[in-house]
Amino acid sequence: MQISARRHDTTTIFDVSGDIDFANSPEVRQSVLREIRESHTARVIVNLRQVRYIDSSGVASLIEGLKASRDLGSRFILIGLSTSAREVLQLSRLIKVFEIYDNEEQALAA
């Protein structure tokens, strides 16, 4: 799993690739929370296009990112969800908790 952050105006975009599971979800959580707390950007986008699988610990990391963003008045957006990632959010009944778009262009325009 790899995660990197980049800036686009007032938006921080995380690009994640690989599976997110118990082996690496702490790294996702730490990277996202650190960037959210340090950058204070108006919008945070997590690009999951290259992520095929997310387990419950990965979902928990995303929830923590969402909470941290809300605490700072930022929007927290997910893009590029795979079928499996979408299923796990639906099964968790969290699909409507997140702001989700198909791609980066839509998220930036929203």
Added chain:
Amino acid sequence: MLAVYSNPRWLSVVRGAVERLTETLGFPAVQCRSITRAVDEALTNIVRHSYGNRLGEPIALYFRRAQRSQLGEVESGLAILLCDRGSAASLNKLQGRPFEQIRPGELGLHLIRQAMDTVEFTRKGLTNQLRLVKYFAQASDAP
């Protein structure tokens, strides 16, 4: 039988094996994903809770054919037995609770229960056994 150690790096290996197995047996794609997810979450629970994140402890997974009679028809399926020698699991946790009362860390168990037809935990001596079964919808789909 698949023998692994309690190390999160084995999770992706087991996921790959279960996904291929369920595809080969002919489960629909959505069930291949959900069964794979259930086994992954169960394995994660063993590493986290049964072994308290200790690395290098043994975990065995057995894959067998399962059968049951349902409304006069015989249903076949896949039974997966996960065995570990860690601390005994809390039966209260394993019995689950209504979704609205689930805490963040209990989501894995919820996903297991949603995916599988049978989720049975037993403690035999020093061994924890978690039996997960998923049946095909029709007998003609038997593996």
